[in-house]
Amino acid sequence: MADTIHNFHIPVMGTGHSIDTPIRLAHLGITSVISIIDDILLERLRKYYTAQYNLPFERIPVKEEDGRAKRITAYLDMVHDIVEMKMDRVRSLPFFEKNEKTRYFELLPDTSSLKKAYQDLMATKPGELREKFAHELSQRMRPGGIDVNIMVKVDRIDMDKHGKPLGEGFSDAKAALRGFAKSKLESAMVFSAGINQSLYGYMTKYQDFYRNHEGEIKKKIILKVSDFRSAMIQGRYMAKKGLEISEFRIESGLNCGGHAFASPGHLLPILLQDFKDKRKELGTQFQPIIKRFYDKMGLNYPENLEHHPEITVQGGIGNHGEVQRLEKDFGMDRTGWASPFLLVPEATPIDSPTRMQLMNSTDDTLYLSGASPLGVPFNNLKDSGSERWSKERYLKGKPGSPCPKGFLVSNTEFTEKPICTASTEYMTQKLAQIESEYAPGEEKDEAVNKVLAKACLCEHLGSGALISLGIAPAKRSPQAICPGPNLSWFNRNYSLEEMVDQIYGRGKELLSPDRPHMFAKEIQLYVDHFRSLIHDAIDTPKTYPSLHAFYDNMTKGFEYCKSIAKSVSYPGENLPSLSEAIEKQGTRLEEIYQNFKARINSEVTA
DSSP states (O other): OOOOSOSEEEOOOTTTTTTTHHHHHGGGTOEEEEEOSOHHHHHHHHHHHHHHTTOOOOOOOTTSTTHHHHHHHHHHHHHHHHHHHHHHHHHHSOSSSSSHHHHHHHHSOTTOHHHHHHHHHHTSOSSHHHHHHHHHHHHHOOOOOEEEEEETTOOOBOBOTTSOBOOGGGBHHHHHHHHHHTSSOOSEEEEESSOOHHHHHHGGGOGGGSBOTTSOBSSEEEEEESSHHHHHHHHHHHHTTTOOOSEEEEEOSSSSSSBOOOOSSOOHHHHHHHHHHHTTHHHHTTHHHHHHHHHHHTOOOOTTOOOOOEEEEESSOOSHHHHHIIIIITOOSEEEOOGGGGGOTTTOOOOHHHHHHHHTOOTTTEEEESOOTTSSOEEEETTOHHHHHHHHHHHTTOOSBOOSSOTTOOBOSSOSSOBOTTBHHHHHHHHHHHHHHOOSSHHHHHHHHHHHTOOOHHHHTTHHHHHHTTSSOGGGOOOOOOOOGGGGGOOSOOOHHHHHHHHHTOSSOOSOTTSOOHHHHHHHHHHHHHHHHHHHTTTOGGGHHHHHHHHHHHHHHHHHHHHHHTSOOOTTOOHHHHHHHHHHHHHHHHHHHHHHHHHHHHHHHO
Protein backbone atom coordinates (compact mmCIF):
# COMPACT_ATOMS: atom_id res chain seq x y z
CA MET A 1 0.00 0.00 0.00
CA ALA A 2 1.23 3.51 -0.83
CA ASP A 3 2.11 5.82 2.07
CA THR A 4 -1.10 7.84 1.77
CA ILE A 5 -1.89 10.73 4.07
CA HIS A 6 -5.04 9.14 5.49
CA ASN A 7 -6.47 5.62 5.40
CA PHE A 8 -9.94 6.82 4.42
CA HIS A 9 -11.57 9.10 1.86
CA ILE A 10 -14.89 10.94 1.74
CA PRO A 11 -16.80 9.70 -1.34
CA VAL A 12 -19.07 11.84 -3.48
CA MET A 13 -22.43 12.64 -1.87
CA GLY A 14 -25.15 13.81 -4.24
CA THR A 15 -24.48 16.82 -6.44
CA GLY A 16 -24.03 19.22 -3.55
CA HIS A 17 -23.23 17.51 -0.27
CA SER A 18 -19.48 17.21 -0.91
CA ILE A 19 -19.24 19.98 -3.49
CA ASP A 20 -16.93 22.14 -1.36
CA THR A 21 -15.54 19.50 1.00
CA PRO A 22 -11.99 19.85 -0.44
CA ILE A 23 -12.07 23.57 0.36
CA ARG A 24 -13.07 22.66 3.90
CA LEU A 25 -10.75 19.71 4.55
CA ALA A 26 -8.04 19.16 1.91
CA HIS A 27 -5.55 21.40 3.76
CA LEU A 28 -5.84 18.89 6.63
CA GLY A 29 -4.75 16.05 4.33
CA ILE A 30 -8.23 14.58 3.81
CA THR A 31 -9.23 13.39 0.32
CA SER A 32 -12.80 13.91 -0.87
CA VAL A 33 -14.79 13.69 -4.09
CA ILE A 34 -16.77 16.42 -5.89
CA SER A 35 -19.65 15.65 -8.24
CA ILE A 36 -19.21 17.57 -11.50
CA ILE A 37 -22.59 16.71 -13.00
CA ASP A 38 -24.13 20.12 -12.24
CA ASP A 39 -22.06 22.88 -13.85
CA ILE A 40 -24.72 25.50 -13.01
CA LEU A 41 -24.40 24.70 -9.30
CA LEU A 42 -20.60 24.80 -9.57
CA GLU A 43 -20.82 28.25 -11.15
CA ARG A 44 -22.94 29.58 -8.29
CA LEU A 45 -20.48 28.29 -5.74
CA ARG A 46 -17.56 29.69 -7.72
CA LYS A 47 -19.12 33.15 -7.51
CA TYR A 48 -19.55 32.69 -3.74
CA TYR A 49 -16.06 31.37 -2.98
CA THR A 50 -14.17 33.81 -5.20
CA ALA A 51 -15.78 36.59 -3.16
CA GLN A 52 -14.85 34.83 0.11
CA TYR A 53 -11.19 34.49 -0.90
CA ASN A 54 -10.89 37.74 -2.87
CA LEU A 55 -10.30 35.97 -6.17
CA PRO A 56 -11.32 37.26 -9.60
CA PHE A 57 -14.66 36.12 -10.99
CA GLU A 58 -16.02 36.45 -14.50
CA ARG A 59 -19.35 34.81 -15.19
CA ILE A 60 -19.46 32.09 -17.86
CA PRO A 61 -22.87 32.41 -19.58
CA VAL A 62 -25.11 29.34 -19.84
CA LYS A 63 -25.06 29.38 -23.63
CA GLU A 64 -21.37 30.19 -24.07
CA GLU A 65 -19.62 27.88 -26.50
CA ASP A 66 -18.44 24.81 -24.55
CA GLY A 67 -19.74 26.61 -21.47
CA ARG A 68 -20.36 23.44 -19.45
CA ALA A 69 -16.74 22.32 -19.68
CA LYS A 70 -15.48 25.86 -19.04
CA ARG A 71 -17.60 26.23 -15.90
CA ILE A 72 -16.33 22.92 -14.54
CA THR A 73 -12.70 23.83 -15.29
CA ALA A 74 -13.13 27.25 -13.69
CA TYR A 75 -14.62 25.76 -10.50
CA LEU A 76 -11.97 23.05 -10.18
CA ASP A 77 -9.18 25.56 -10.81
CA MET A 78 -10.62 27.79 -8.09
CA VAL A 79 -10.81 24.88 -5.62
CA HIS A 80 -7.19 24.01 -6.50
CA ASP A 81 -6.04 27.58 -5.87
CA ILE A 82 -7.90 27.90 -2.56
CA VAL A 83 -6.55 24.58 -1.30
CA GLU A 84 -2.99 25.53 -2.29
CA MET A 85 -3.43 28.90 -0.59
CA LYS A 86 -4.67 27.26 2.61
CA MET A 87 -1.97 24.59 2.46
CA ASP A 88 0.79 27.19 2.13
CA ARG A 89 -0.63 29.03 5.11
CA VAL A 90 -0.75 25.85 7.22
CA ARG A 91 2.82 24.93 6.25
CA SER A 92 4.02 28.37 7.37
CA LEU A 93 2.52 28.03 10.84
CA PRO A 94 4.88 27.25 13.73
CA PHE A 95 5.14 23.85 15.39
CA PHE A 96 4.64 23.46 19.17
CA GLU A 97 1.48 25.57 19.17
CA LYS A 98 -2.22 24.74 19.00
CA ASN A 99 -3.03 25.63 15.41
CA GLU A 100 -4.10 24.08 12.08
CA LYS A 101 -0.60 22.67 11.58
CA THR A 102 -0.76 20.77 14.84
CA ARG A 103 -4.25 19.66 13.89
CA TYR A 104 -3.01 18.36 10.51
CA PHE A 105 -0.59 15.98 12.22
CA GLU A 106 -2.80 14.99 15.14
CA LEU A 107 -5.57 13.89 12.76
CA LEU A 108 -3.21 11.49 10.96
CA PRO A 109 -3.52 7.74 11.59
CA ASP A 110 -1.11 6.44 14.19
CA THR A 111 0.45 4.17 11.53
CA SER A 112 1.45 7.13 9.33
CA SER A 113 5.18 7.67 8.74
CA LEU A 114 4.42 11.39 8.61
CA LYS A 115 2.89 11.23 12.08
CA LYS A 116 5.87 9.26 13.37
CA ALA A 117 8.18 11.98 12.05
CA TYR A 118 5.99 14.58 13.77
CA GLN A 119 6.17 12.71 17.07
CA ASP A 120 9.95 12.49 16.72
CA LEU A 121 10.06 16.25 16.17
CA MET A 122 7.96 16.83 19.30
CA ALA A 123 10.50 14.81 21.28
CA THR A 124 13.52 16.67 19.88
CA LYS A 125 15.21 19.27 22.06
CA PRO A 126 15.31 22.90 20.90
CA GLY A 127 18.20 23.75 18.63
CA GLU A 128 19.51 23.71 15.09
CA LEU A 129 18.68 20.02 14.56
CA ARG A 130 15.05 20.56 15.60
CA GLU A 131 14.77 23.54 13.25
CA LYS A 132 16.08 21.40 10.41
CA PHE A 133 13.62 18.60 11.20
CA ALA A 134 10.77 21.12 11.42
CA HIS A 135 11.62 22.59 8.01
CA GLU A 136 11.84 19.16 6.38
CA LEU A 137 8.57 18.03 7.94
CA SER A 138 6.79 21.17 6.76
CA GLN A 139 7.95 20.46 3.21
CA ARG A 140 6.55 16.94 3.43
CA MET A 141 3.04 18.20 4.19
CA ARG A 142 0.66 17.93 1.28
CA PRO A 143 -3.08 18.38 0.87
CA GLY A 144 -5.67 15.67 0.47
CA GLY A 145 -6.86 14.83 -3.02
CA ILE A 146 -9.46 16.90 -4.86
CA ASP A 147 -11.06 14.03 -6.76
CA VAL A 148 -14.11 14.35 -9.01
CA ASN A 149 -16.97 12.04 -9.95
CA ILE A 150 -18.95 11.40 -13.11
CA MET A 151 -22.02 9.16 -13.19
CA VAL A 152 -21.39 7.69 -16.62
CA LYS A 153 -25.09 7.03 -17.28
CA VAL A 154 -25.81 10.77 -17.09
CA ASP A 155 -24.74 11.57 -20.65
CA ARG A 156 -27.34 13.74 -22.37
CA ILE A 157 -26.31 15.39 -25.66
CA ASP A 158 -26.21 19.16 -25.11
CA MET A 159 -27.97 21.66 -27.36
CA ASP A 160 -26.78 24.92 -28.90
CA LYS A 161 -28.62 28.22 -28.44
CA HIS A 162 -30.88 27.30 -31.37
CA GLY A 163 -31.92 24.00 -29.76
CA LYS A 164 -29.87 21.81 -32.10
CA PRO A 165 -27.68 18.91 -30.85
CA LEU A 166 -24.04 19.93 -30.52
CA GLY A 167 -22.64 16.49 -31.27
CA GLU A 168 -21.27 13.55 -29.33
CA GLY A 169 -18.25 15.43 -27.97
CA PHE A 170 -20.65 17.76 -26.16
CA SER A 171 -22.58 15.16 -24.20
CA ASP A 172 -22.86 15.92 -20.49
CA ALA A 173 -20.36 13.28 -19.41
CA LYS A 174 -17.78 14.13 -22.08
CA ALA A 175 -18.04 17.85 -21.40
CA ALA A 176 -17.57 17.16 -17.69
CA LEU A 177 -14.54 14.99 -18.41
CA ARG A 178 -13.14 17.72 -20.67
CA GLY A 179 -13.65 20.25 -17.87
CA PHE A 180 -11.63 18.07 -15.50
CA ALA A 181 -8.97 17.25 -18.11
CA LYS A 182 -8.29 20.93 -18.76
CA SER A 183 -8.14 21.86 -15.08
CA LYS A 184 -5.04 22.39 -12.94
CA LEU A 185 -5.86 19.44 -10.73
CA GLU A 186 -3.50 16.54 -10.22
CA SER A 187 -6.07 14.15 -8.84
CA ALA A 188 -8.42 11.36 -9.85
CA MET A 189 -11.57 10.95 -11.89
CA VAL A 190 -14.03 8.54 -10.29
CA PHE A 191 -16.32 6.81 -12.79
CA SER A 192 -19.52 5.38 -11.31
CA ALA A 193 -22.92 3.95 -12.28
CA GLY A 194 -21.99 1.53 -15.03
CA ILE A 195 -19.93 1.41 -18.21
CA ASN A 196 -19.67 4.07 -20.92
CA GLN A 197 -17.18 2.91 -23.55
CA SER A 198 -17.61 6.04 -25.64
CA LEU A 199 -16.69 8.17 -22.63
CA TYR A 200 -13.69 5.97 -21.82
CA GLY A 201 -12.50 6.27 -25.40
CA TYR A 202 -12.80 10.05 -25.18
CA MET A 203 -10.13 10.10 -22.44
CA THR A 204 -7.48 9.20 -25.01
CA LYS A 205 -7.62 12.80 -26.26
CA TYR A 206 -5.93 14.04 -23.08
CA GLN A 207 -2.28 13.36 -22.26
CA ASP A 208 -2.81 13.91 -18.54
CA PHE A 209 -4.40 10.44 -18.29
CA TYR A 210 -1.10 8.88 -19.47
CA ARG A 211 2.33 8.66 -17.90
CA ASN A 212 4.65 11.60 -18.57
CA HIS A 213 8.44 11.55 -19.06
CA GLU A 214 8.91 11.15 -15.30
CA GLY A 215 6.58 8.16 -15.30
CA GLU A 216 3.87 10.00 -13.37
CA ILE A 217 0.16 10.23 -14.20
CA LYS A 218 -1.27 13.69 -13.56
CA LYS A 219 -4.92 12.64 -13.73
CA LYS A 220 -5.65 9.17 -12.43
CA ILE A 221 -8.63 6.90 -12.96
CA ILE A 222 -10.73 5.34 -10.23
CA LEU A 223 -13.46 2.86 -11.16
CA LYS A 224 -16.38 2.22 -8.84
CA VAL A 225 -17.22 -1.43 -9.51
CA SER A 226 -19.85 -3.94 -8.41
CA ASP A 227 -17.77 -7.12 -8.74
CA PHE A 228 -14.46 -8.53 -9.96
CA ARG A 229 -15.82 -9.43 -13.39
CA SER A 230 -16.85 -5.81 -13.99
CA ALA A 231 -13.40 -4.67 -12.87
CA MET A 232 -11.74 -6.99 -15.37
CA ILE A 233 -14.02 -6.01 -18.27
CA GLN A 234 -13.57 -2.27 -17.76
CA GLY A 235 -9.89 -2.54 -16.88
CA ARG A 236 -9.14 -4.55 -20.03
CA TYR A 237 -11.08 -2.13 -22.23
CA MET A 238 -9.12 0.82 -20.87
CA ALA A 239 -5.81 -1.04 -21.02
CA LYS A 240 -6.26 -1.44 -24.78
CA LYS A 241 -6.24 2.34 -24.93
CA GLY A 242 -3.19 2.58 -22.68
CA LEU A 243 -5.21 3.78 -19.70
CA GLU A 244 -4.32 2.52 -16.22
CA ILE A 245 -6.73 2.15 -13.30
CA SER A 246 -5.18 3.50 -10.11
CA GLU A 247 -7.94 2.21 -7.85
CA PHE A 248 -10.94 -0.08 -7.94
CA ARG A 249 -13.57 1.20 -5.52
CA ILE A 250 -16.05 -1.43 -4.28
CA GLU A 251 -19.34 -0.30 -2.79
CA SER A 252 -22.06 -2.26 -1.07
CA GLY A 253 -24.96 -2.52 -3.48
CA LEU A 254 -27.58 -1.52 -0.90
CA ASN A 255 -25.85 -0.48 2.34
CA CYS A 256 -24.81 2.84 0.85
CA GLY A 257 -26.05 6.35 0.15
CA GLY A 258 -27.32 7.78 -3.12
CA HIS A 259 -28.30 5.47 -5.96
CA ALA A 260 -28.33 1.81 -4.96
CA PHE A 261 -26.99 -0.54 -7.62
CA ALA A 262 -27.87 -3.86 -6.04
CA SER A 263 -25.93 -6.95 -7.06
CA PRO A 264 -27.84 -10.12 -8.06
CA GLY A 265 -27.66 -11.36 -4.48
CA HIS A 266 -23.87 -11.25 -4.08
CA LEU A 267 -23.15 -10.08 -0.53
CA LEU A 268 -20.22 -7.74 0.06
CA PRO A 269 -18.00 -10.29 1.91
CA ILE A 270 -18.20 -12.66 -1.08
CA LEU A 271 -17.21 -9.83 -3.45
CA LEU A 272 -14.34 -8.73 -1.22
CA GLN A 273 -12.96 -12.25 -0.95
CA ASP A 274 -13.07 -12.57 -4.74
CA PHE A 275 -11.00 -9.38 -5.10
CA LYS A 276 -8.57 -10.57 -2.45
CA ASP A 277 -8.04 -13.93 -4.15
CA LYS A 278 -7.59 -12.48 -7.64
CA ARG A 279 -6.16 -9.01 -7.09
CA LYS A 280 -2.80 -9.84 -8.68
CA GLU A 281 -4.65 -10.30 -11.97
CA LEU A 282 -5.57 -6.60 -11.90
CA GLY A 283 -1.91 -5.83 -12.52
CA THR A 284 -0.61 -8.81 -14.46
CA GLN A 285 -3.54 -8.90 -16.89
CA PHE A 286 -3.57 -5.22 -17.81
CA GLN A 287 0.05 -4.06 -17.72
CA PRO A 288 1.30 -6.00 -20.79
CA ILE A 289 -1.63 -4.60 -22.81
CA ILE A 290 -0.81 -1.07 -21.64
CA LYS A 291 2.87 -1.47 -22.51
CA ARG A 292 1.97 -2.62 -26.03
CA PHE A 293 -0.14 0.51 -26.47
CA TYR A 294 2.73 2.76 -25.37
CA ASP A 295 5.11 0.98 -27.75
CA LYS A 296 2.65 1.29 -30.62
CA MET A 297 2.19 5.02 -29.99
CA GLY A 298 5.90 5.66 -29.51
CA LEU A 299 5.41 6.64 -25.89
CA ASN A 300 7.81 5.97 -23.05
CA TYR A 301 6.63 3.47 -20.42
CA PRO A 302 8.88 3.24 -17.33
CA GLU A 303 11.16 0.21 -17.25
CA ASN A 304 10.63 -2.34 -14.47
CA LEU A 305 7.42 -0.63 -13.35
CA GLU A 306 5.00 -2.95 -11.56
CA HIS A 307 1.60 -1.37 -11.39
CA HIS A 308 -0.78 -2.73 -8.76
CA PRO A 309 -4.11 -0.90 -8.52
CA GLU A 310 -5.36 -0.16 -5.03
CA ILE A 311 -8.64 -1.66 -3.87
CA THR A 312 -10.89 0.25 -1.51
CA VAL A 313 -14.36 -0.35 -0.11
CA GLN A 314 -17.23 1.82 1.10
CA GLY A 315 -20.82 1.48 2.21
CA GLY A 316 -22.21 1.17 5.73
CA ILE A 317 -18.92 1.13 7.68
CA GLY A 318 -19.43 2.37 11.23
CA ASN A 319 -16.39 1.79 13.44
CA HIS A 320 -12.74 0.85 13.56
CA GLY A 321 -13.46 -2.82 14.26
CA GLU A 322 -15.19 -3.09 10.89
CA VAL A 323 -12.34 -1.16 9.27
CA GLN A 324 -9.88 -3.71 10.66
CA ARG A 325 -12.00 -6.57 9.30
CA LEU A 326 -11.94 -4.97 5.84
CA GLU A 327 -8.23 -4.14 5.87
CA LYS A 328 -6.79 -7.17 7.64
CA ASP A 329 -9.08 -9.99 6.50
CA PHE A 330 -9.84 -8.76 2.99
CA GLY A 331 -6.72 -6.74 2.23
CA MET A 332 -8.51 -3.47 1.47
CA ASP A 333 -6.11 -0.55 1.10
CA ARG A 334 -8.50 2.12 2.39
CA THR A 335 -12.13 2.66 3.30
CA GLY A 336 -14.67 5.25 2.21
CA TRP A 337 -16.88 7.09 4.73
CA ALA A 338 -19.68 9.19 3.29
CA SER A 339 -23.00 9.48 5.18
CA PRO A 340 -21.49 9.92 8.68
CA PHE A 341 -19.80 13.11 7.45
CA LEU A 342 -23.23 14.60 6.74
CA LEU A 343 -23.32 15.19 10.51
CA VAL A 344 -19.90 16.88 10.57
CA PRO A 345 -20.73 20.55 9.86
CA GLU A 346 -17.08 21.36 9.20
CA ALA A 347 -16.99 18.81 6.38
CA THR A 348 -20.25 19.17 4.43
CA PRO A 349 -22.62 21.99 3.42
CA ILE A 350 -26.05 20.93 4.71
CA ASP A 351 -28.88 23.28 5.69
CA SER A 352 -29.71 23.21 9.40
CA PRO A 353 -33.28 21.79 9.20
CA THR A 354 -32.13 18.88 7.04
CA ARG A 355 -29.18 18.20 9.33
CA MET A 356 -31.59 18.13 12.28
CA GLN A 357 -33.76 15.60 10.42
CA LEU A 358 -30.67 13.46 9.86
CA MET A 359 -29.83 13.56 13.58
CA ASN A 360 -33.30 12.25 14.38
CA SER A 361 -33.45 9.73 11.54
CA THR A 362 -34.39 6.09 12.08
CA ASP A 363 -34.50 2.92 10.00
CA ASP A 364 -38.01 3.97 8.97
CA THR A 365 -37.17 7.51 7.88
CA LEU A 366 -34.10 6.45 5.88
CA TYR A 367 -35.51 4.34 3.08
CA LEU A 368 -34.89 3.02 -0.42
CA SER A 369 -37.15 5.04 -2.69
CA GLY A 370 -38.22 5.33 -6.30
CA ALA A 371 -37.29 9.02 -6.38
CA SER A 372 -34.62 8.83 -9.07
CA PRO A 373 -35.64 9.61 -12.65
CA LEU A 374 -32.91 7.16 -13.71
CA GLY A 375 -35.16 4.29 -12.55
CA VAL A 376 -32.54 3.11 -10.06
CA PRO A 377 -33.48 2.67 -6.36
CA PHE A 378 -32.44 5.79 -4.45
CA ASN A 379 -31.62 6.11 -0.74
CA ASN A 380 -33.79 8.86 0.63
CA LEU A 381 -34.96 10.76 3.71
CA LYS A 382 -38.69 10.79 4.47
CA ASP A 383 -40.40 14.17 4.74
CA SER A 384 -37.46 16.03 3.23
CA GLY A 385 -37.95 19.51 1.84
CA SER A 386 -38.03 17.95 -1.62
CA GLU A 387 -40.83 15.53 -0.69
CA ARG A 388 -42.91 18.30 0.92
CA TRP A 389 -42.45 20.53 -2.12
CA SER A 390 -43.51 17.73 -4.48
CA LYS A 391 -46.68 17.00 -2.47
CA GLU A 392 -47.62 20.67 -2.43
CA ARG A 393 -47.16 20.89 -6.21
CA TYR A 394 -49.41 17.88 -6.74
CA LEU A 395 -52.15 19.21 -4.44
CA LYS A 396 -52.09 22.51 -6.37
CA GLY A 397 -52.63 20.61 -9.62
CA LYS A 398 -49.06 21.07 -10.86
CA PRO A 399 -47.33 17.73 -10.30
CA GLY A 400 -43.61 17.44 -10.96
CA SER A 401 -40.85 19.93 -11.61
CA PRO A 402 -40.42 22.54 -14.35
CA CYS A 403 -37.14 20.67 -15.04
CA PRO A 404 -34.79 23.68 -15.06
CA LYS A 405 -31.60 21.69 -15.72
CA GLY A 406 -32.60 18.48 -17.49
CA PHE A 407 -29.55 16.35 -16.68
CA LEU A 408 -31.69 13.22 -16.18
CA VAL A 409 -33.91 13.40 -19.26
CA SER A 410 -34.39 9.95 -20.81
CA ASN A 411 -38.08 9.16 -21.33
CA THR A 412 -39.78 9.24 -24.75
CA GLU A 413 -43.09 7.62 -23.79
CA PHE A 414 -45.10 10.75 -24.69
CA THR A 415 -42.61 12.87 -26.60
CA GLU A 416 -40.11 12.52 -29.41
CA LYS A 417 -37.50 14.50 -27.47
CA PRO A 418 -36.47 12.84 -24.17
CA ILE A 419 -37.94 14.36 -21.03
CA CYS A 420 -37.48 13.66 -17.32
CA THR A 421 -39.93 11.43 -15.43
CA ALA A 422 -39.83 13.94 -12.55
CA SER A 423 -40.96 16.78 -14.82
CA THR A 424 -44.40 18.38 -14.90
CA GLU A 425 -44.59 17.60 -18.61
CA TYR A 426 -44.18 13.87 -18.02
CA MET A 427 -46.20 13.54 -14.81
CA THR A 428 -49.23 15.41 -16.18
CA GLN A 429 -49.49 13.05 -19.15
CA LYS A 430 -48.70 9.90 -17.18
CA LEU A 431 -51.26 10.67 -14.47
CA ALA A 432 -53.89 11.36 -17.14
CA GLN A 433 -53.11 8.00 -18.73
CA ILE A 434 -53.48 6.21 -15.39
CA GLU A 435 -56.78 8.00 -14.77
CA SER A 436 -58.16 6.74 -18.08
CA GLU A 437 -56.86 3.18 -17.86
CA TYR A 438 -57.29 2.17 -14.18
CA ALA A 439 -60.39 1.62 -12.13
CA PRO A 440 -60.33 3.07 -8.59
CA GLY A 441 -58.52 0.81 -6.18
CA GLU A 442 -55.20 -0.30 -4.77
CA GLU A 443 -53.62 -0.96 -8.17
CA LYS A 444 -54.41 2.55 -9.39
CA ASP A 445 -53.13 4.14 -6.18
CA GLU A 446 -49.89 2.21 -6.51
CA ALA A 447 -49.44 3.38 -10.10
CA VAL A 448 -50.07 7.02 -9.12
CA ASN A 449 -47.68 6.87 -6.17
CA LYS A 450 -44.98 5.40 -8.38
CA VAL A 451 -45.23 8.41 -10.69
CA LEU A 452 -45.33 10.95 -7.86
CA ALA A 453 -42.30 9.40 -6.14
CA LYS A 454 -39.94 10.86 -8.75
CA ALA A 455 -38.02 13.91 -7.54
CA CYS A 456 -36.12 16.69 -9.25
CA LEU A 457 -32.73 15.45 -8.08
CA CYS A 458 -30.81 17.69 -10.51
CA GLU A 459 -32.02 20.77 -8.66
CA HIS A 460 -32.88 19.56 -5.16
CA LEU A 461 -29.67 17.69 -4.32
CA GLY A 462 -27.76 20.96 -4.55
CA SER A 463 -30.17 23.07 -2.50
CA GLY A 464 -28.72 22.18 0.89
CA ALA A 465 -25.34 23.62 -0.07
CA LEU A 466 -26.88 26.81 -1.46
CA ILE A 467 -28.99 27.34 1.68
CA SER A 468 -26.18 26.59 4.14
CA LEU A 469 -23.86 29.06 2.40
CA GLY A 470 -26.53 31.76 2.22
CA ILE A 471 -26.60 31.70 -1.59
CA ALA A 472 -30.30 30.78 -1.90
CA PRO A 473 -33.31 31.17 0.44
CA ALA A 474 -34.72 27.98 1.94
CA LYS A 475 -38.31 28.83 0.95
CA ARG A 476 -37.39 28.70 -2.75
CA SER A 477 -34.90 25.81 -2.55
CA PRO A 478 -36.40 22.38 -1.81
CA GLN A 479 -33.76 20.11 -0.29
CA ALA A 480 -33.17 16.48 -1.19
CA ILE A 481 -30.53 14.37 0.50
CA CYS A 482 -29.40 10.77 0.03
CA PRO A 483 -27.94 9.22 3.21
CA GLY A 484 -27.26 5.54 3.62
CA PRO A 485 -29.13 3.48 6.27
CA ASN A 486 -26.05 3.44 8.51
CA LEU A 487 -26.66 7.09 9.40
CA SER A 488 -29.58 6.21 11.71
CA TRP A 489 -27.00 5.23 14.35
CA PHE A 490 -25.35 8.66 14.32
CA ASN A 491 -27.56 11.07 16.25
CA ARG A 492 -25.89 14.47 16.68
CA ASN A 493 -23.41 16.86 15.16
CA TYR A 494 -19.83 15.63 15.44
CA SER A 495 -16.52 17.42 15.29
CA LEU A 496 -14.04 16.43 12.61
CA GLU A 497 -11.78 15.03 15.31
CA GLU A 498 -14.56 12.83 16.69
CA MET A 499 -15.34 11.33 13.30
CA VAL A 500 -11.71 10.74 12.33
CA ASP A 501 -11.06 9.15 15.73
CA GLN A 502 -14.10 6.90 15.16
CA ILE A 503 -12.52 5.71 11.92
CA TYR A 504 -9.12 5.11 13.51
CA GLY A 505 -10.36 3.59 16.76
CA ARG A 506 -9.24 6.45 18.99
CA GLY A 507 -11.26 8.11 21.72
CA LYS A 508 -14.81 7.31 22.80
CA GLU A 509 -16.94 5.01 20.63
CA LEU A 510 -19.69 7.09 19.02
CA LEU A 511 -22.20 4.33 18.30
CA SER A 512 -24.40 2.13 20.45
CA PRO A 513 -23.14 -1.44 20.95
CA ASP A 514 -26.56 -2.55 19.67
CA ARG A 515 -25.79 -1.29 16.17
CA PRO A 516 -25.75 -4.33 13.85
CA HIS A 517 -22.54 -5.23 12.05
CA MET A 518 -22.30 -3.71 8.56
CA PHE A 519 -22.49 -7.23 7.07
CA ALA A 520 -25.61 -7.99 9.17
CA LYS A 521 -27.34 -4.85 7.97
CA GLU A 522 -26.51 -5.67 4.36
CA ILE A 523 -28.06 -9.12 4.73
CA GLN A 524 -31.32 -7.60 5.97
CA LEU A 525 -31.32 -5.06 3.12
CA TYR A 526 -30.81 -7.75 0.50
CA VAL A 527 -33.62 -9.92 1.85
CA ASP A 528 -35.87 -6.85 1.77
CA HIS A 529 -34.77 -6.22 -1.80
CA PHE A 530 -35.46 -9.84 -2.80
CA ARG A 531 -38.98 -9.52 -1.44
CA SER A 532 -39.49 -6.36 -3.52
CA LEU A 533 -38.15 -8.03 -6.66
CA ILE A 534 -40.60 -10.89 -6.25
CA HIS A 535 -43.47 -8.50 -5.70
CA ASP A 536 -42.58 -6.63 -8.89
CA ALA A 537 -42.20 -9.89 -10.83
CA ILE A 538 -45.89 -10.81 -10.72
CA ASP A 539 -46.96 -12.12 -14.15
CA THR A 540 -43.45 -11.61 -15.61
CA PRO A 541 -42.03 -15.15 -16.02
CA LYS A 542 -38.96 -13.85 -17.88
CA THR A 543 -37.60 -12.59 -14.57
CA TYR A 544 -38.01 -15.91 -12.76
CA PRO A 545 -34.56 -17.37 -13.65
CA SER A 546 -32.81 -14.28 -12.28
CA LEU A 547 -34.81 -14.58 -9.04
CA HIS A 548 -33.74 -18.22 -8.64
CA ALA A 549 -30.13 -17.16 -9.20
CA PHE A 550 -30.54 -14.34 -6.67
CA TYR A 551 -31.70 -16.83 -4.05
CA ASP A 552 -28.79 -19.18 -4.78
CA ASN A 553 -26.30 -16.33 -4.48
CA MET A 554 -27.80 -15.24 -1.19
CA THR A 555 -27.65 -18.72 0.32
CA LYS A 556 -23.97 -18.99 -0.66
CA GLY A 557 -23.37 -15.61 0.94
CA PHE A 558 -25.08 -16.72 4.13
CA GLU A 559 -22.81 -19.77 4.37
CA TYR A 560 -19.70 -17.63 3.88
CA CYS A 561 -20.87 -15.10 6.51
CA LYS A 562 -21.28 -17.95 9.02
CA SER A 563 -17.50 -18.41 9.01
CA ILE A 564 -17.00 -14.69 9.66
CA ALA A 565 -19.53 -14.80 12.51
CA LYS A 566 -17.56 -17.62 14.16
CA SER A 567 -14.22 -15.77 13.95
CA VAL A 568 -12.62 -13.62 16.65
CA SER A 569 -14.08 -10.12 16.79
CA TYR A 570 -12.00 -7.03 16.27
CA PRO A 571 -12.54 -4.44 19.04
CA GLY A 572 -15.93 -2.79 18.52
CA GLU A 573 -17.25 -5.36 16.04
CA ASN A 574 -20.74 -6.64 16.79
CA LEU A 575 -20.29 -10.15 15.39
CA PRO A 576 -23.17 -11.63 17.45
CA SER A 577 -25.49 -9.46 15.35
CA LEU A 578 -24.15 -11.17 12.24
CA SER A 579 -25.09 -14.59 13.62
CA GLU A 580 -28.54 -13.28 14.52
CA ALA A 581 -29.03 -11.82 11.05
CA ILE A 582 -28.01 -15.06 9.35
CA GLU A 583 -30.54 -17.01 11.39
CA LYS A 584 -33.43 -14.52 11.26
CA GLN A 585 -32.98 -13.33 7.68
CA GLY A 586 -32.17 -16.83 6.51
CA THR A 587 -35.59 -17.94 7.72
CA ARG A 588 -37.19 -14.94 6.04
CA LEU A 589 -35.38 -15.59 2.79
CA GLU A 590 -36.51 -19.21 2.76
CA GLU A 591 -40.15 -18.30 3.44
CA ILE A 592 -40.15 -15.67 0.68
CA TYR A 593 -38.55 -18.07 -1.77
CA GLN A 594 -40.84 -21.01 -0.99
CA ASN A 595 -43.92 -18.80 -1.36
CA PHE A 596 -42.53 -17.63 -4.69
CA LYS A 597 -42.01 -21.23 -5.87
CA ALA A 598 -45.53 -22.14 -4.76
CA ARG A 599 -46.91 -19.24 -6.77
CA ILE A 600 -44.99 -20.37 -9.85
CA ASN A 601 -46.35 -23.91 -9.47
CA SER A 602 -49.89 -22.59 -9.16
CA GLU A 603 -49.42 -20.54 -12.34
CA VAL A 604 -48.21 -23.64 -14.20
CA THR A 605 -51.12 -25.80 -13.06
CA ALA A 606 -53.77 -23.10 -13.56
